[in-house]
Amino acid sequence: MDNNQNTQETERLQYDENQIQVLEGLEAVRKRPGMYIGSTGTNGLHHLVYEIVDNSIDEALAGYCDEINVEILPGNIIRVVDNGRGIPTGIHPKAGIPTVTVVFTVLHAGGKFGGSGYKVSGGLHGVGSSVVNALSESLEVEVKYNGKKYFQRYERGNPVTELECLGDCEGSGTTVTFKPDGQVFETLEYDYEKLLQRLREQAFLNAGLKITLKDLRDVANVVSDELCYEGGVRSFVEYLNYNKTPIQDDVIYIASGEDEKGTSAEIALQYNDGYNELIMSFANNIHTPEGGTHEIGFKAAITRVFNEYGRKHNLLKAVDKNLVGEDVREGLTAVISVKLKDAQFEGQTKAKLGNTYIRTLVDSVVYDKLTDYFEENPAAARAVFDKALSASRAREAARKARDLTRRKSAFESASLPGKLADCSNRDNVTTEIYIVEGDSAGGSAKEGRTRAYQAILPLWGKMLNVEKARIDKVYGNEKLMPIVLALGCGIGEDFDINKLRYGKVIIMADADVDGHHIRTLLLTFFFRFMRPLIENGKVYIAQPPLYKVSAGKQVRYAYTEEERDAYTQELSPDNPGKVNIQRYKGLGEMNPSQLWETTMNPENRMMLRVEMDDAARADMVFTTLMGEKVGPRREFIERNARYVKNLDI
Ligand code: TSJ
Numbered sequence: 001m002d003n004n005q006n007t008q009e010t011e012r013l014q015y016d017e018n019q020i021q022v023l024e025g026l027e028a029v030r031k032r033p034g035m036y037i038g039s040t041g042t043n044g045l046h047h048l049v050y051e052i053v054d055n056s057i058d059e060a061l062a063g064y065c066d067e068i069n070v071e072i073l074p075g076n077i078i079r080v081v082d083n084g085r086g087i088p089t090g091i092h093p094k095a096g097i098p099t100v101t102v103v104f105t106v107l108h109a110g111g112k113f114g115g116s117g118y119k120v121s122g123g124l125h126g127v128g129s130s131v132v133n134a135l136s137e138s139l140e141v142e143v144k145y146n147g148k149k150y151f152q153r154y155e156r157g158n159p160v161t162e163l164e165c166l167g168d169c170e171g172s173g174t175t176v177t178f179k180p181d182g183q184v185f186e187t188l189e190y191d192y193e194k195l196l197q198r199l200r201e202q203a204f205l206n207a208g209l210k211i212t213l214k215d216l217r218d219v220a221n222v223v224s225d226e227l228c229y230e231g232g233v234r235s236f237v238e239y240l241n242y243n244k245t246p247i248q249d250d251v252i253y254i255a256s257g258e259d260e261k262g263t264s265a266e267i268a269l270q271y272n273d274g275y276n277e278l279i280m281s282f283a284n285n286i287h288t289p290e291g292g293t294h295e296i297g298f299k300a301a302i303t304r305v306f307n308e309y310g311r312k313h314n315l316l317k318a319v320d321k322n323l324v325g326e327d328v329r330e331g332l333t334a335v336i337s338v339k340l341k342d343a344q345f346e347g348q349t350k351a352k353l354g355n356t357y358i359r360t361l362v363d364s365v366v367y368d369k370l371t372d373y374f375e376e377n378p379a380a381a382r383a384v385f386d387k388a389l390s391a392s393r394a395r396e397a398a399r400k401a402r403d404l405t406r407r408k409s410a411f412e413s414a415s416l417p418g419k420l421a422d423c424s425n426r427d428n429v430t431t432e433i434y435i436v437e438g439d440s441a442g443g444s445a446k447e448g449r450t451r452a453y454q455a456i457l458p459l460w461g462k463m464l465n466v467e468k469a470r471i472d473k474v475y476g477n478e479k480l481m482p483i484v485l486a487l488g489c490g491i492g493e494d495f496d497i498n499k500l501r502y503g504k505v506i507i508m509a510d511a512d513v514d515g516h517h518i519r520t521l522l523l524t525f526f527f528r529f530m531r532p533l534i535e536n537g538k539v540y541i542a543q544p545p546l547y548k549v550s551a552g553k554q555v556r557y558a559y560t561e562e563e564r565d566a567y568t569q570e571l572s573p574d575n576p577g578k579v580n581i582q583r584y585k586g587l588g589e590m591n592p593s594q595l596w597e598t599t600m601n602p603e604n605r606m607m608l609r610v611e612m613d614d615a616a617r618a619d620m621v622f623t624t625l626m627g628e629k630v631g632p633r634r635e636f637i638e639r640n641a642r643y644v645k646n647l648d649i
Contacts, residue, residue, distance in 0.1 A: 029134040040185050041186050045185050045187060049190075051128065052129060052176050052178070056082035056084060060084070060209050067082065068080065068209070070195065071214045072195070072217055075217075077177060077178070077179045078190070079175065080177075081174070083172070084173055084174060087100040087143050088100065088145065100163060103128075104130055104157075105130055130157070135185075136154070136157075139155075139177070144169045144173050147169065150163055150164065195213060196225055197613075197617055199227055200227050201236075203229055204232060204335070206232075207231065208228065208229075212227070213225050232268075237251045237268040241270055242620075243632035244333070245628070247271050247272060247380075250270075251269070254268070262341050263338070265365055267362070267366060270333055272333060274331050276619065281294055282336065283358075284339055285337070288351050289615065291353075292346070292353030293353050294353050297360065301362070301366035302328050302370060305367060306385060310385060323389070323392050327389075340358065395472075398472035398475060398492075419482055420485075425453045431454070431504075432502055432505075434449070435522065441587035444588070446592075463480070463522070463525075466480075466521075466529065467627050471529065474491060487533075488501040489533070495529070495531075497538075505538050506540045507539070508599065510544070511546060515586075523622075527612075531612075542599050543599070544584060544599045545558055547581055547582065549571060549580070550580045551572070551579045556570070556571065
């Protein structure tokens with residue numbers, strides 16, 4: 001880190017009573033970091049960056065900042081620079097120390113000395129820069145304020161220099177550089193794509209704000225992105241629909257304007273020819289993946305607009321039932337962004353907006369503007385209405401198909417698929433189902449498994465790509481139904497995680513192109529029709545070893561090239577030149593006991609749990625990889641080769 005030549009000479013601060021309280025506050029943060037940043041895993045690590053950047057975004061919202069730069073420096077040190085007013089450096093009247101020092105050392109100091117007014121209450125949001133400071137091995141702040149440059153350094157939350165004036169300067173702004181504490185975090189490695197995703201979101205939500213992200217960790221390979229969207233939420237919807245095929249030319253944009261309480265709503269939406277819905281909602285720029293009153297108001301309004309339009313233009317006859325929410329949201333991509341002074345976040349993860357007046361506000365503005373849009377754009381209105389109508393017919397067909405499957409399975413008494421070799425235990429905690437590609441691997445798995453708690457379901461032949469199918473095509477599909485029946489938890493609206501028959505759902509396929517394809521198809525299916533299965537961490541990918549390294553009777557299985565080389569080293573001293581390396585091309589090359597030892601035995605096996613960072617990111621990946629457009633797919637793979645590999649976990 002820079003600018004710390006003077007550190008050693010500077011005396012440590014003398015602490016008065018206030019300061020001691022402060023340090024006890026930050027001590028609490030270090031004792032229970034999870035309480036403040038959610039976790040000490042990779043999410044918590046990234047959360048530190050968002051906390052700092054949010055301060056710059058507040059400054060932008062207040063109208064004083066239009067550029068934010070975020071850099072990942074060598075050693076996974078983060079630097080955030082903005083061109084705002086700079087954090088005030090004068091003595092804070094209550095604390096008796098510089099305001100900037102208060103900001104970094106007093107818990108919950110944020111917002112007490114100004115800010116945009118759109119502060120949020122409770123939860124993990126806006127816990128503030130002092131938390132980041134407490135959880136950083138070191139943090140340095142440089143402020144350009146009132147024509148002077150100031151600097152202060154902290155270690156694990158404690159100031160180790162006074163706030164020093166470094167002399168005159170031009171302009172104003174804030175630079176914060178921090179190194180997350182290895183004593184606190186399980187991992188210190190920043191994920192560029194993860195930061196990019198979140199910063200891009202913020203750039204869309206703050207139209208015109210320029211955010212730059214730079215990865216400077218590898219000098220030979222500097223990566224950077226500049227994010228600036230004049231179109232705001234409209235651009236956001238265009239971006240989300242980038243690899244989809246819209247059925248209307250324009251993005252519909254709805255804005256409420258600000259009311260006397262300072263509340264406002266902005267909505268952008270566009271329909272595409274696919275079958276999925278993607279709604280991203282935000283309150284005060286904070287993502288609300290669990291929805292809340294803004295989403296409820298939006299959904300209620302569009303359903304009403306569609307039904308009134310259908311009745312008025314006689315597209316829905318007297319005998320026809322009303323369209324339901326699912327119908328009018330098929331193929332919908334929407335972004336909802338509301339701003340309010342007294343945001344209440346609810347739910348387990350504080351990811352759901354609770355203020356009831358927002359429902360009415362969003363409902364009425366969406367209802368009015370969308371009704372106008374339909375009347376003024378008859379061609380687009382007809383296209384989206386007809387789509388909703390055919391969604392409603394498909395829903396009816398799916399219901400019939402589902403009832404048929406239910407009757408059939410009741411009739412056939414055993415409702416489990418014939419190919420399933422079930423386990424004998426009946427609980428859904430300790431049991432596992434292996435979904436195995438190919439009959440021969442399926443055979444080995446059946447023989448090698450521990451029957452008490454491991455079930456095997458072999459798959460064979462080409463599987464349906466559900467990215468291009470509606471739910472009615474899943475019912476009765478001979479490749480997918482065995483999975484649905486074996487898992488027992490239903491699909492789509494009927495899905496019920498409590499009915500899942502196993503504790504873990506494990507996909508086991510070869511480590512080659514075909515295996516990759518099967519994994520992607522299965523994950524697409526789970527993501528589109530059994531999403532809570534992924535959200536609840538039930539889906540795993542088995543990792544068969546890539547190599548068998550043997551010397552005489554000694555055998556090692558290697559899951560990476562590094563491991564292979566290490567085992568070769570390990571075994572060679574005793575057996576010079578006698579090390580044999582076999583590369584496994586498929587599961588079929590292993591006999592049942594080898595398959596058990598290397599891939600299925602909980603004591604030895606490597607498995608990856610499938611996790612979903614963000615529905616929007618996952619949606620984009622699945623549409624790109626499995627959808628119809630070839631151009632975006634190629635671009636995506638070229639740009640994200642590393643990420644595709646990660647996702648394919
Ligand atoms: F919080 C923080 F310290 F982590 C941090 C704050 C980090 C970064 C990168 C930037 C900022 C920040 C704070 N940028 N801009 C500001 N602005 C103020 O703190 C500020 C300045 C002037 C006034 C005023 O009323 O005159 C009010 C505020 C909140």
